[in-house]
Amino acid sequence: MPQLFQSETYLRHRLRADGRALRFQSTDLEQWQRWQQELRARIRGLLGLQRFLPTAMNSRVTEAVSCQGYVRERVEIETEPGVIMPLYVLIPEQLQGTAPAVLAPHGHGSGGKLAPAGVRATPAVAETIRQHNYDYGVQAVQRGYVVFCPDARGFGERRESLTASPESLLDSSCRQLAHMGLPLGMTVAGMWTWDLLVLLDYVATRPETQGERICCIGLSGGGLQTLWLAALDERVACAVISGYFYGVEDSLLHLSGNCDCNYIPHMWESADMGDVAALIAPRPLLIEAARQDPLNGPRGIDNVIEQCEITRRAYSLLGVEDRFEIDVFDGGHVWHGTVAFDWLDRWLRR
Ligand SMILES: [Zn+2]
Known part of the structure; x- marks a missing residue:
């Protein structure tokens, strides 16, 4: 075949011409408040959150395992009628009274909650934890936080099909979910965000975390979940987004082989990631970005920094530039954690 008649150049042109209609460009507080309300309402609509059905949580603890320095409870909560979300709650053994809460959603290839919660019984999970420094839930409980590690829909105990091989646990x-939900007006990112909103309700019922601040941290798809949740709900007092912060043109349009869960119909017409993260201001936000992460796209870290500059302008407008930080490091698509936990201590333990 001598020539391909491709569409990418045209679609990039359409993104540049039609995209970011609700970009962050406020220059005073009144504009910022109006923009924040408008973009949040648009995102809720595009995620399909109005399509989800509230229900009683019917929470139940199904097991409690003593681990090194903490107890790991397995809990089930109902997030929509008949939709069950299993999660682990990691509680410091020495905890007296209450401690701040950390939500630790996972990304792909994690076995769901197993990797953040450091459950290494399956070799494939142990290996992914080693490769990605993936047990950030355990790292957080070791710092004294009460940690919540949920299974996102489609992962771990919430996969749509079971196969026998141990490696399939990472599928x-x-x-x-996208094929079933999108024609019903429900996106995968919306399903995950909805379930985390219910998890925030559950955190408020736990005696170990009552009245305490709540943070959300996550790598990759866990960063995706952190981004949407923190942008929409101010109960998230601070956030760490790792390996999931870049301009969509390079990273999701050009890298179009990314998983379906990244794609929300009509979203790019309204906002890029830097605009969405600007909704988190003035709450503290740390971005972890690796220089060699291939998901940054062909221009590498420049594609991350450009989005950070959009977000930083919101923090500047609000006079709280010290609450936005970027941890750029040499490495691949991994949880870094070097700055992150000092960052959490700084904002959650005041
Ligand atoms: Zn996915």
Whole structure:
């Protein structure tokens, strides 16, 4: 075949011409408040959150395992009628009274909650934890936080199909969920965000965390979940987004082989990631970005820094530039954690 008649150049042109209609460009507080309300309402609509059905949580603790320095409870909560979310709650053994809460959603290839919660019984999970420094839930409980590690829909115990091989534990059902949900007006990112909103309700019922601040941290798809949740709900007092912060043109349009869960119909017409993260201001936000992360796209870290500059302008407008930080490090698509936990201590333990 001598020539391909491709569409990418045209679609990039359409993104540049039609994209970011609700970009962050406020120059005073009144504009910022109006913009924040408008973009949040748009995002809720595009995620399909109005389509989800509230229900009683019917929470139940199904097991409690003593680990090194902490107890790991397995809990089930109902997030929509008949939709069960299993999660682990990691509680410091020495905890007296209460401690701040950390939500630790996972990304792909994690076995769902197993990797953040450091459950290494399956060799494939142990290996992914080693490769990605993936047990950030355990790292947080070791710092004295009460940690919540949920299974996102499509992962771990919430996959749509089971196969026998141990490696299949790392699989996900994002594609099937997208195909079933999108024609019903429900996105995968919306499903995950909804379930985390219910998890925030659950955190408020736990005696170990009552009245305490709540943070959300996550790598990759866990960063995706952190981004949407923190942008929409101010109960998230601070956030760490790792390996999931870049301009969509390079990283999701050009890298179009990314998983279906990244794609929300009409979203790019309204906002890029830097605009969405600007909704988190003035709450503290740390971005972890690795120089060699291939998901940054062909221009590498420049594609991250450009989005950070958009977000930083919101923090500047609000006079709180010290609450936005970037941890750029040499490495691949991994949780870094070097700055992150000092960052959490700084904002959650005041
Ligand atoms: Zn996915």
